[in-house]
Amino acid sequence: MNFADTTVASDQPVLVPLIDQALLKVEGPDAEKFLQGQLSCDLKQVSSANSLLGSNCTPKGNVISAFRLIRPTDEQILLRMPKAIREPALANLGKYIVFSKAELTDASDSYTGLGLQGAGAEALIKKTFGEAPDTINAQLVTDDLVIVRVPGLSERFELWVPGAKAASVWEQLIAESQAGGTDLWKLAEIQAGLVQLDLDSVEVYLPQMLNLQALEGISFSKGCYTGQEVVARLQHRGKLKKYLMRGWVDSTLPPTAGMNLHSPNRRNVGKILSFAPATKADSDIPGYEVQAVISKSAAEGNLLHLDTQEGPQVELLPLPYNIDPELFER
The missing domain is CATH 3.30.1360.120 (Probable tRNA modification gtpase trme; domain 1)
Incomplete structure (x- = not known):
């Protein structure tokens, strides 16, 4: 790479x-x-x-x-x-x-x-x-x-x-x-906030954890499908704890899919799904953009680190769409 x-x-x-x-x-x-x-x-x-x-x-x-x-x-x-x-x-x-x-x-x-x-x-x-x-x-x-x-x-x-x-x-x-x-x-x-699953992520996340409801990837009116009851319950009871986010990390070594993210007070608060080389916005600093599923509470402080609690800091970046706040609060 x-x-x-x-x-x-x-x-x-x-x-x-x-x-x-x-x-x-x-x-x-x-x-x-x-x-x-x-x-x-x-x-x-x-x-x-x-x-x-x-x-x-x-x-x-x-x-x-x-x-x-x-x-x-x-x-x-x-x-x-x-x-x-x-x-x-x-x-x-x-x-x-x-x-x-x-x-x-x-x-x-x-x-x-x-x-x-x-x-x-x-x-x-x-x-x-x-x-x-x-x-x-x-x-x-x-x-x-x-x-x-x-x-x-x-x-x-x-x-x-x-x-x-x-x-x-x-x-x-x-x-x-x-x-x-x-x-x-x-x-x-x-x-674009489009999920890119790898083999280690199979059967790990619910669709809302991958933001599919924000991208017309879930229908709540079409009727039954495999897994529908659990997906609908999460949507209407609002207990989503983690979801797909985007970030940038200043690192000379590439991340890997499956690599964990940590906060100062908690380990394993997120996991990398995908990454790609990218310079930081409005600068020429080389690094990587990452896609990860991250705990909402851990992300609120924006003090996330790659691989270890002393690893490179991950700076969260905005997604191009909104996540309904009621998913977390109902």
Whole structure:
């Protein structure tokens, strides 16, 4: 990992191969019905024109996988998630789909994922494909290619390209953009407050601990799904103790996923989920932005330390969305 990966010119959008992401495919006449009973989000809002975030939980409400749902056709739904959690996601959904008129497969090798972000990204999408999704989560399907506009501090798009067309699409886009490493995309995901689960985080957190309710990743009106009772109880009784936060740490050594955070008075008040090299805002000081689930009470003092109670201090940064305070107070 290297800080050069996050240093690019600002006058062109950046094109990033999404090599750390996987795609699961659910296909068949019962694809929507099956997923509606398994996932936290409302599948009726997922269409060829609209993508959505969601999660798959255990009966106790613990998140096995968190993902973006993409719908190329009526009977085909893709779940885009980190490769690190692909196997448990496949295993859990596979236990239940045998009773449905739908099939679950790993479609990662059928598509190439590209991320395009930065000033001029929307203009380049329009120039290349004739139009671009114009609102967050809007989706465009054109010529078997799927384009999704995703949240971020700048213009950001995910493109999922059938393998045979990937080289051609890359050449078209890179002619008017610059190549970037996956750390650039990870950094933008952290800044957007979009959870990036790793294998050690499977079945550890409830969806609200990952802020999915703030990102339309939980429906409280669609009816039953696996884990729904626990998730709804937390939402309405307001006993959330920890949630996903964003921070920056001045450290020459990279954090690691799973690394603990500590306060002066308490150990293990948070855990790192993801990180990426980043200079501190309004300065040229190198460090790392981190994404972590942190105890609300420990975070209020903003005196958090990485790895040990004497480790580098983690400075909390604002999220681009609000967390309903009643989640903590009801």
